[in-house]
Amino acid sequence: MKNYISLMFKCLLVFFLFSILANAQNKSVKISVKNNLGFSRKEILSVSGKQLSDLLKGNKANDLRIKKEGTSEYVVLQWVDFNQDGVADELLFQAEVPAKAKTNYEIVFDGTIALPESTITTYSRFVPERTDDYAWENDKVAFRTYGPDAQKRVEENRPEGTLTSGIDLWLKRTDKSIINKWYGENLKKPGYYHIDHGEGYDPYQVGASRGTGGSGIWEDNKLAVSKNFVSYKTISVGPLRTVFELTYAPWSSYEVKETKRISLDLGSNFSKFEISIDVNKPLPNYATGISLHENKGEVKINKKEGWFRHGETIDGVFLGEGIVLNPKLVRDAFANVSKLKDHSDLLVITHPKENKLIYYAGFAWQKSGQVTNVADWDTLLQKQAEIIANPLKVTIKGNK
Template identity: 45%
Template sequence: MKSIALYSCVAAISLMMSCESKTKEATLITVKNSLELPRQFETVEISKSAIHLNEGERFENLVIRDKATQTIVPSQFVDEDQDGTADVLLFQPKVDSKSEKQYELVVEEGQTKQEDTAYCYSRFVPERTDDYAWENNKVAFRTYGPVAQKMVEDSVAGGTLSSGIDAWLKKVEYPIINKWYAANDKDPGFYHIDHGEGLDNFHVGSSRGVGGTAVKVDTSYYISKNFTDYKTITTGPIRTSFVLEYADWDANGNKITETKHISLDYGSNFSKFEIEVTGTDVLSVGLTLHDKKGEITEQVQNGWISYWESQYFDSELGTAIVAANKADMVASDYYLTSMPDRSNLYTQLKVHNNKAVYYAGFAWKESGQYSTKAAWEKHLNTFSKKVNTPLEVSIQ
């Protein structure tokens, strides 16, 4: 599979280079928040090409330091183009409402080892057919590969034919993917039961799950089959990201090509989906309706849709899609059909230059995050404001 660079950025970065870059002074990073909301758990990307390195300095030796407290903050290097060297340095600033904060980019030899637990983690899972699974400290997801598809097509038990996105409901902050798969390998069905950390009781089938894609032609929705290939880009304390490839698929005579660039950052309930797509000017993104007894909320003007379930589960669950640019969310559709798993709450997103960008995620009441529909929807409004008003970052 060819190398693919992920073009993901939660913060908008404006770069100002110093004329005095030959000095040994720290590079100053100023992060400005223009909203009347405090900001945290939003990832800033510092590109290697945007800074000056003095002779003998290595990008991978840089650390981020809070200028006011002089403490090192967690960061993560990413090799986006997969050429063997890091291209980007990630960190998550904390900025009060309507204010700015300064950080320093410094070379610090012998610094205290940073927290390197891969809270943001993803991998291909061949021991469970061929899932691809990902998680952070709040949520977990998975989707399905070509072996699972072929098993269904060959009438072999245990397969899954779906490009939908599954939700794993976790209520602990530490990583659980490897633990649950290992336990399930010894005791089939293990992760379908809550042993104190959460469980997978979210049915996907051929639905869109939480953020699966489709193309609408006239009044019908057309979907792809399972992913055909994958590439893991990074895992770490701040972000995991990867790429899923799909075979060309047909939407009522229209040839659709699709590649999904997916990332999940620390502290967020939402995976970010950057979809490369041809064959359509509008991409549909869906939330499964399960037994159709949940409550829908369509806030197209604010750039999000949501589905709240209180009867399908023993607990309650909210799912949502949020547009990276709310102006790109042009419609929603409460789509009901007698076909199994095909009833979904859809949103329609504009495709610009063969690309559509959105966030999809969920909150489970038992996780203790957003225990009511009102609390969940308040968070959606806040989250949408933040992604539509990125932090302003300058480098001096």
């Protein structure tokens, strides 16, 4: 009898200890996301650095789940490995926060909970089937720029060439991914993506201009620009954010070595450009810009808030393009009007800090349903400027 009682006591003790351990492992961590602005926000947030290492201490990354506090509604996650060493450097999730309010989330470590999947996504890739474009998109917008083979074709007078470091816009009116489809159909029928088949099209002419977000150096009333990118690196493709890098051969009399890390979040109209510059002497008037095409559109310059826009009609439909950055980084901004085709740009002259610069460049097309006129576009640009100046405040508690 004593042996039986002893055995039962040991079993209960083991069960009790196991329960404590299980509860400790699955103890939730609180994430508080605060919005100080007067409009609701739905944005991609990241957990990185010390916050992430503390969070994962003693836990498996693959077991991590995030849900809205007090619900069973789990959110889509994405891990980013910037240096491609197999260890995640950043955790992404999408937060929704009402105006002047706070939303709470919970992190739990439970690999038995199914991860939610997203029906919409971000995407980017190198496109060797169209010479060597690099294209990127999300549920609202799409972009592309051009590589060394496209440049060489122009220099050798061969077909399918493009010589520019400007940023091209693909006007889409679907939240589904279109890059692979449009390039695939273009192989069957050249010019396919220049015609709207119900999902949008590419009517945007870049040429020697900056497109929307290309860079340059303004000196002696002229704009010096690089040629096409010479190499690329895809860092992350996923449901919440795509990240990649483009490098450029030394250009201008300053022998500028330029690397552009470009990212695009789900739900955003703006690509984020993180520019790293390597030069041997002081660099004046580093610029970014927007093509003015045939100089028939409308320019607005808002140095105080740090946003700059062009509004035009293409095929009778409104298109708004814009650049947003910290106003403290702006030296000047003006419309540089030229009689030469594709040489007119709205230029924003900046002063990078420690040879680094961050700005956001993007657009909205009337047929996408996001804007109806230039006033709507100005509102989006103003909101983006406020978002940059007032990031959502993330607080993590309970991970120690």
